[in-house]
Amino acid sequence: xxxxxxxxxxxxxxxxxxxxxxxxxxxxxxxxxxxxxxxxxxxxxxxxxxxxxxxxxxxxxxxxxxxxxxxxxxxxxxxxxxxxxxxxxxxxxxxxxxxxxxxxxxxxxxxxxxxxxxxxxxxxxxxxxxxxxxxxxxxxxxxxxxxxxxxxxxxxxxxxxxxxxxxxxxxxxxxxxxxxxxxxxxxxxxxxxxxxx
Amino acid sequence: xxxxxxxxxxxxxxxxxxxxxxxxxxxxxxxxxxxxxxxxxxxxxxxxxxxxxxxxxxxxxxxxxxxxxxxxxxxxxxxxxxxxxxxxxxxxxxxxxxxxxxxxxxxxxxxxxxxxxxxxxxxxxxxxxxxxxxxxxxxxxxxxxxxxxxxxxxxxxxxxxxxxxxxxxxxxxxxxxxxxxxxxxxxxxxxxxxxxx
Numbered sequence: 001x002x003x004x005x006x007x008x009x010x011x012x013x014x015x016x017x018x019x020x021x022x023x024x025x026x027x028x029x030x031x032x033x034x035x036x037x038x039x040x041x042x043x044x045x046x047x048x049x050x051x052x053x054x055x056x057x058x059x060x061x062x063x064x065x066x067x068x069x070x071x072x073x074x075x076x077x078x079x080x081x082x083x084x085x086x087x088x089x090x091x092x093x094x095x096x097x098x099x100x101x102x103x104x105x106x107x108x109x110x111x112x113x114x115x116x117x118x119x120x121x122x123x124x125x126x127x128x129x130x131x132x133x134x135x136x137x138x139x140x141x142x143x144x145x146x147x148x149x150x151x152x153x154x155x156x157x158x159x160x161x162x163x164x165x166x167x168x169x170x171x172x173x174x175x176x177x178x179x180x181x182x183x184x185x186x187x188x189x190x191x192x193x194x195x196x197x
Numbered sequence: 198x199x200x201x202x203x204x205x206x207x208x209x210x211x212x213x214x215x216x217x218x219x220x221x222x223x224x225x226x227x228x229x230x231x232x233x234x235x236x237x238x239x240x241x242x243x244x245x246x247x248x249x250x251x252x253x254x255x256x257x258x259x260x261x262x263x264x265x266x267x268x269x270x271x272x273x274x275x276x277x278x279x280x281x282x283x284x285x286x287x288x289x290x291x292x293x294x295x296x297x298x299x300x301x302x303x304x305x306x307x308x309x310x311x312x313x314x315x316x317x318x319x320x321x322x323x324x325x326x327x328x329x330x331x332x333x334x335x336x337x338x339x340x341x342x343x344x345x346x347x348x349x350x351x352x353x354x355x356x357x358x359x360x361x362x363x364x365x366x367x368x369x370x371x372x373x374x375x376x377x378x379x380x381x382x383x384x385x386x387x388x389x390x391x392x393x394x
Contacts, residue, residue, distance in 0.1 A: 003291045005263050007251040011244040017237075018226045029215045031285055033245055034252055034261075040214075041249040045242035047208040048230055052238040054204040055231055064231075066202050088228055094200045 008034070060129070062105035062122055063090050078102045082139045083126065083155065085109050085148065089141065101139075104129065109147040110154060118154060126155070130162060137165040144171055205231070257326070259302035259319055260287050275299045279336040280323065280352065282306050282345065286338065286376045293381060295388050298336070301326065306344040307351055315351060323352070327359060334362040336391060340376050341366075353394045364391040 004012065008030055015026035033041055057063065058070035064087045065071075072090075080101030084090055090103050108121040129135065138159050142148035156166045172190035173182045182190075201209065205227055212223035230238055254260065255267035261284045262268070269287075277298030281287055287300050305318040326332065335356050339345035353363045367390030370379050379387075 003288055005252065005261055005268075007244070007248045007263070008261060011248045014241045014244040017233075017241075018229050020222075020225070025217075027285075027288075028217070030248065032215050033248055036214075036249070038249055041245055044211045044214075045245045047204070047211040048238055048242045048245075051204045051208045051227065051230055052233070052235055055202065064202055064205060066204070071202075088224075091200055091224075 057087070057105075061103045062107055062125065063087050063103055072102055076100060076102050078129070079134055079136045080139065081126070081129065081135055081137070082141050083152075084141045085143060085151075093141065101137075106142070106151065109142055109151040111147045111150075121151070123155060123158070127158065130159060130164060135164055137167060140166065140168045144169075254284070254302075258300045259304055259322065260284050260300055269299055273297060273299050275326070276331055276333045277336065278323070278326065278332055278334070279338050280349075281338045281376070282340060282348075283377075286340075289377045289379070289384065290338065290388075293385050293388070295385050296336075298334075303339070303348065306339055306348040308344045308347075318348070320352060320355070324355065327356065327361065332361055334364060337363065337365045337394070338376070341370050341372050341374070349394075357394065363394045365394055367391055 011030045011033060012023070012026045015021055015029045016023060018026075021029070033044070036044070054066055055064050056066070056068070058065040058073055059068050060073045061070060063070045063072060072094075078101075081104050082093065082099060082101055083104045083106060084093070085106055085108065087105055090105060093099055093103075104122070104126045106121040106123065106126075108116055110116060110118055110121065126138075130138070138155070140152035140155060142151050152168055156168075160166050170193060171186060172193060173179065173186055179187070208227045208230060209220070209223045212218055212226045213220060215223075218226070230241070233241070251263055252261050253263070253265070255262040255270055256265050257270040258267060260267045260269060269291075275298075278301050279290065279296060279298055280301045280303060281290070282303055282305065284302055287302065290296055290300075301319070301323045303318040303320065303323075305313055307313060307315055307318065323335075327335070335352070337349035337352060339348050349365055353365075357363050366387040370376070370383055370387050376384070
């Protein structure tokens with residue numbers, strides 16, 4: 001006898017497609033679904049379908065949006081543009097309530113090893129937005145890894161000659177970390193980027 | 198601005214209903230769904246709906262089943278009945294390929310603190326199966342916790358006077374562990390070493 005009857009086996013298989021979910025965890029999730037009421041399960045399935053149906057990308061900045069233009073692009077002045085790799089980076093920054101400019105989502109970073117060049121990510125859209133005028137500063141908020149740095153450098157080389165201020169998020173020791181436990185790269189960067197008090 | 202647009206927020210909320218899933222993990226799962234193709238998301242949603250539609254309980258033993266009588270009850274001699282708390286315990290035991298009798302799922306254990314008495318779990322069904330004759334042994338495989346032990350004792354007190362052998366899984370299972378999480382070797386040993394009560 002097969003251990004799982006077919007519908008349960010299929011659901012477990014679907015759950016293992018989620019990041020970091022193995023067979024045991026998928027099994028626990030499946031039991032939870034089995035023990036839900038019919039309408040709870042329906043809500044769950046609908047949430048999955050709706051997210052595919054209703055989530056589009058903003059035609060201006062490339063962020064997640066329910067309409068053609070996202071709420072950020074609709075409601076905020078477009079003089080400071082924060083450039084990020086993915087829509088989830090926008091969410092991380094929005095949670096801070098610190099930044100009140102607009103975003104530009106590249107949907108990737110330049111990575112020659114993976115065959116991703118400057119034309120494969122949305123740099124063209126950024127240049128078009130800048131060409132329309134009114135942009136005072138571009139903040140490069142790509143990840144502090146090799147691809148993110150390379151992408152930041154490349155975009156800087158295109159935007160700076162246009163006479164627009166380009167900045168990069170500061171690197172250094174995470175706040176609240178003991179100096180002795182900080183990783184060496186961050187600590188070295190903190191020295192290089194030290195501020196005069 | 199709200200951080201998540203509505204369909205994403207809803208999906209994250211659904212994922213947090215799964216056991217052990219917090220806001221951050223739910224967010225990662227939601228991103229994964231957003232990045233799936235339409236048809237992959239459809240498959241996922243269908244798996245959830247189908248499990249609710251197609252998974253019934255066997256009318257004989259109470260195990261998960263696609264039809265009125267499960268594959269185990271259909272294909273195996275019913276002379277040895279293994280009594281478990283939940284359908285997922287059947288799956289844990291079936292994985293061993295050690296036991297070739299049939300099951301009886303109580304759908305709970307006696308737990309006075311939670312207001313669950315002997316009449317709230319499927320003991321009646323077990324007694325009816327025994328009354329039909331042909332049962333040689335009843336193996337009590339409830340969890341080795343207070344409720345599981347109490348339930349095993351209670352059922353023993355009903356079944357033993359009928360002249361039927363009643364046994365209990367041996368203490369190869371680490372005490373305090375739920376049956377579904379027990380390692381397979383210990384669980385197999387527990388079957389081999391079962392004691393007559």
